[in-house]
Amino acid sequence: xxxxxxxxxxxxxxxxxxxxxxxxxxxxxxxxxxxxxxxxxxxxxxxxxxxxxxxxxxxxxxxxxxxxxxxxxxxxxxxxxxxxxxxxxxxxxxxxxxxxxxxxxx
Amino acid sequence: xxxxxxxxxxxxxxxxxxxxxxxxxxxxxxxxxxxxxxxxxxxxxxxxxxxxxxxxxxxxxxxxxxxxxxxxxxxxxxxxxxxxxxxxxxxxxxxxxxxxxxxxxxxxxxxxxxxxxxxxxx
Numbered sequence: 001x002x003x004x005x006x007x008x009x010x011x012x013x014x015x016x017x018x019x020x021x022x023x024x025x026x027x028x029x030x031x032x033x034x035x036x037x038x039x040x041x042x043x044x045x046x047x048x049x050x051x052x053x054x055x056x057x058x059x060x061x062x063x064x065x066x067x068x069x070x071x072x073x074x075x076x077x078x079x080x081x082x083x084x085x086x087x088x089x090x091x092x093x094x095x096x097x098x099x100x101x102x103x104x105x106x
Numbered sequence: 107x108x109x110x111x112x113x114x115x116x117x118x119x120x121x122x123x124x125x126x127x128x129x130x131x132x133x134x135x136x137x138x139x140x141x142x143x144x145x146x147x148x149x150x151x152x153x154x155x156x157x158x159x160x161x162x163x164x165x166x167x168x169x170x171x172x173x174x175x176x177x178x179x180x181x182x183x184x185x186x187x188x189x190x191x192x193x194x195x196x197x198x199x200x201x202x203x204x205x206x207x208x209x210x211x212x213x214x215x216x217x218x219x220x221x222x223x224x225x226x227x228x
């Protein structure tokens with residue numbers, strides 16, 4: 001099984017700050033990685049697929065990068081509506097999610 | 107409108123059974139891998155199971171193997187999850203989700219239902 005390790009588990013930042021979340025896979029997954037946003041009480045929403053491709057309709061302040069075992073998710077300028085928990089997910093071997101990163105406003 | 111609507115959740119005693127359903131609309135259901143994903147109270151997302159377009163391949167997370175069965179009825183545009191021998195740790199919101207494009211292998215999900223809550227408790 002492929003384990004996905006996300007860090008940090010939570011962070012607090014100011015509006016306008018650059019926010020970075022990392023995700024590490026337990027083995028090489030090429031670019032088979034997605035990023036999701038989940039707001040409280042809601043279903044997850046796909047933001048980034050294939051590690052770096054922005055899903056249609058998602059604001060350009062969200063971006064992703066990486067390949068192999070190390071991946072990064074970035075919000076270039078944090079907005080109040082970005083308060084949520086973010087998850088990485090690999091699909092190289094079955095499916096599995098990282099533990100999540102809760103993003104709060106400072 | 108592309109939509110997934112889950113039903114069938116509820117309160118069940120440990121060792122009991124429950125069958126979840128997911129009704130799909132607005133897209134060609136038979137063209138997509140489909141998944142169940144759950145989220146325990148205050149916890150993260152956990153993929154549970156998925157099924158290929160024609161039902162010929164099914165995969166499960168280790169913790170539910172032998173207890174849960176995923177199935178689909180393409181004629182009824184419906185996905186199911188039969189859950190047997192339920193445990194307290196199966197308590198969660200269960201989401202039905204569609205793969206993000208029609209592929210020979212699952213690539214992650216772009217359409218999600220609103221979730222249905224399963225509580226396993228005596």
